[in-house]
Amino acid sequence: MEKVLHRDAWEKANKRLAAKMFAEYMYEDMIQPEQEEKEGKLLFKLPVSETKFYRFTGYQRLFDSYDIQPDSIEVHCGNGGGEKVSATELLLDLKPLIGMSAETCGHLTKEFQSTLLADVHLLAQAKTSDELTELPYEELEGEMTGHPWITYNKGRIGFDYEDYLKYAPEQKRETKLLWIAVRKTRARFQAVKGLNCSRLLEQELDEAVWQKFHQHLAEKGLESCQYFYMPVHEWQWNNVIIQQFAEDLAFNQIVFLGEGTDTYLPQQSIRTFSNTTDQRRHHVKLPMSILNTLVYRGLPAERTVIAPEITEHIKGIADRDPFLRDECRVILPGEIASINVDHSLYSRLEKAPYQYLEMLGTIWRESIYTYLEKDERAITLAALTYEDENGKPFIESLIQKSGLQPAQWLDQFYQTVMPPLLHYLYQYGTVFSPHGQNTILVLKDYAPHRLAVKDFVDDVNISDQPFPELAALSGELKKVLRSEPPEGLTQFIFTGLFVCHLRYVSNAMVKRELISEHEFWALLAKAIQDYQKKFPQLEERFRLFNFFTPALTKLCLNRNRMVDYGYADGEDRPHASEFGKVSNPLASFAEVSSS
Incomplete structure (x- = not known):
């Protein structure tokens, strides 16, 4: 433990988690810092009491998102600054602003402490993105750093430290x-x-x-x-x-x-x-x-x-x-x-x-290996959000080894991932939740080649519309599979893939100047429109499940735990909270295509 848990690693992990907290809590409208623009950056100030405030800098991104720079965070108490950055102290400071109960804040502090401890372990064993491109599927899973959106992503209440060392995925035991x-x-x-x-x-x-x-x-x-x-x-x-x-x-x-x-x-x-x-x-x-x-x-x-x-x-x-x-x-x-x-x-x-x-x-x-053909490799989709300690994204290493240009690789990615997801949705009123953990990208020569989707039990949902394709479902299936209205079904791809995964991939690529943010999302819009041109007979369903609407309901994952559900022990699993609307950058591409 001494080799892992030391001051430099602890401070780095706390700054990164604090930056994530600021970004995601602003996205979920739980905090509203003062902000001003200077030299292309946003400067933020967040007062948390009469004598204490935080300063930090970052960039505005699409989907009402932010990229906050961990090393920019300053803690000011009284007339001075220079206080150490503590993610758990920040959580306590935000308690009255967000409206958390003491019970929720206490349990959440416990989850944050476990998350930070796991983060310093990950720092101690971090591989480069180039190294990750050569790992087999099951080993790559153990290199992932946790849910990109949820701030308490490695809480694991129930594990003691010995359990963590034996059973946590990143320990790869x-x-x-x-x-x-x-x-x-x-x-x-x-x-x-x-x-x-x-x-x-x-x-x-x-x-x-x-x-x-x-x-x-x-x-x-x-x-x-x-x-x-x-x-x-x-x-x-x-x-x-x-x-x-x-x-x-x-x-x-x-x-x-x-x-x-x-x-x-x-x-x-x-x-x-x-x-x-x-x-x-x-x-x-x-x-x-x-x-x-x-x-x-x-x-x-x-x-x-x-x-x-x-x-x-x-x-x-x-x-x-x-x-x-x-x-x-x-x-x-x-x-x-x-x-x-x-x-x-x-x-x-x-x-x-x-x-x-x-x-x-x-x-x-079934094992993914039973489906792979010669020269095919499987990776978890979550890996595309990974950035190594040198700031190099995993996706950049794949692009380099593929020999493709970033836009070519990304276009191939969208043309691989989107058509099957859209076809299940539009043609059959059936949707997966294709977030990073449930989706497998099959590569050939380091480039996107095929899509694999797993975990049907928890994450398959069907339309509540009277589609003939759903008429033959058994009573048992209809009872267990959750049926959703059109926007609810659209959300599984919009939030599950675009918001929960692709906005982080976009940010990683934009920071490295691999592609502009506009082109990143334009290529996604093109993939959706290419599918729609291929199946014009489904036009009515394209309007029903509309990925080009200006705004959709904002689903919130941190807000659910921190404000709405807390740590209740209810009869049903908690679901994402709904709060306000999120601006949809794909809407602008729909206007261009119709002009």
């Missing part, structure tokens, strides 16, 4: 999963057509392990045919399952089998794991009852149960559609099997806190 047997009367297994539990586990477990588990049950006088085998995470086993499922353990409804032999690396979400023993084996998604970036990282029971049916529906659309199948060649790693175990008590409790309904389950997702 391989882990083995524990396995349990659950009596079939206590669990629900479901899979895509043609797959049963035995066939799945034959793919996931070596024969010796399979037989070892059978033998363990036999020694206890139990029949393996009466049980499902499922993996659990070591942290969840020690901190949740033993305590909360003790009766099931006492009566052999759940039986501990021991450790598996395969090793895994955690992905950005912490609860999803890539197999490093055999990359073609499934990725495994497991509940971990820690609070991180707004929600407990469990597995919602109803969505776990229906995951294979959602997979068949989403993949079926692409299989039947020549544009998605043959032109886009979109990749959809499916959640092909799942097991859910309801708690015998909490499941009977009306309006139980949602965290207690998500404690034990497993989802098996």
Whole structure:
């Protein structure tokens, strides 16, 4: 710890987090500093009391956003300046201005402290952007610095420091999963057509392990045919399952089998794991009852149960559609099997806190490696926001190695990513939430080549309009998939991709003078318009799901925790807050195209 936690790293991490706080809280209209323009920069002053104020500089960006320079931040108390920059002290200073309760501010301080500690660890191990371009998919996931928008992005309430060192994605420590047997009367297994539990586990477990588990049950006088085998995470086993499922353990409804032999690396979400023993084996998604970036990282029971049916529906659309199948060649790693175990008590409790309904389950997702062709490489889309300690963005390294000009690379990116997302939306009234964590960019020669989208369980939504393409959905799917009005559905791409991801990519490129901000968004507008010209028969839906409207409802992620939801333990997961409108720079390109 001494090699990581030292003054220089702590001060750097605090300045960066404070700059992020100023930028995002201004974006979400929680603070309104005084500002003036000087020599192309904005100079800000934010009084927080009669004797204390902050000064900082930055640049205005599109989407009502700001790029704040960490080294410009000054803290002034009384008549002097030069106070150290502390992100947690800034949080306390902002409490009365934002209107946080003491309870919320206290819990949030805890999340900030954990986030800062993780940030100094990341500083100690940071790789250059050039180095990152050569990492395999599962290792690149561990280099990411967290949600670009949420300021408390590595709070991980529930982990102690030892847990952090063992299980945090950025620690990149391989882990083995524990396995349990659950009596079939206590669990629900479901899979895509043609797959049963035995066939799945034959793919996931070596024969010796399979037989070892059978033998363990036999020694206890139990029949393996009466049980499902499922993996659990070591942290969840020690901190949740033993305590909360003790009766099931006492009566052999759940039986501990021991450790598996395969090793895994955690992905950005912490609860999803890539197999490093055999990359073609499934990725495994497991509940971990820690609070991180707004929600407990469990597995919602109803969505776990229906995951294979959602997979068949989403993949079926692409299989039947020549544009998605043959032109886009979109990749959809499916959640092909799942097991859910309801708690015998909490499941009977009306309006139980949602965290207690998500404690034990497993989802098996197809590995991205089973889809990659020769010379294709997969990267998490989140990597495009990465900037190394020399200020060089990861995207700049890819552009250089591709041999393309920045505008060419970016145009190819948009023409790869947007068409399949737009086609699902316009043609089928179905939308993904294509943020950086859920989206995979497949490269060829370091340039965008194909799109992959994962995590259908939590992030597929459908239109509330009477589209004939949605008429055949089963009652179960309609019950679980959230239906949204037109703007709500548009928001999954507008906010999930444009605001939550692309505005950070744009800022990184603009700072390095790789492209102008205007051209960055003009190329996006062109990709949308190119798709629309290809499918003029969908014109009515282009107006319905309008990406060129002057303003859309502003969705806020920090405001949700800090003002609206706090740390309530409700029956439903919190969703983004709505507050005001965000200016849409794409609107100006629509006016140009029609003139």
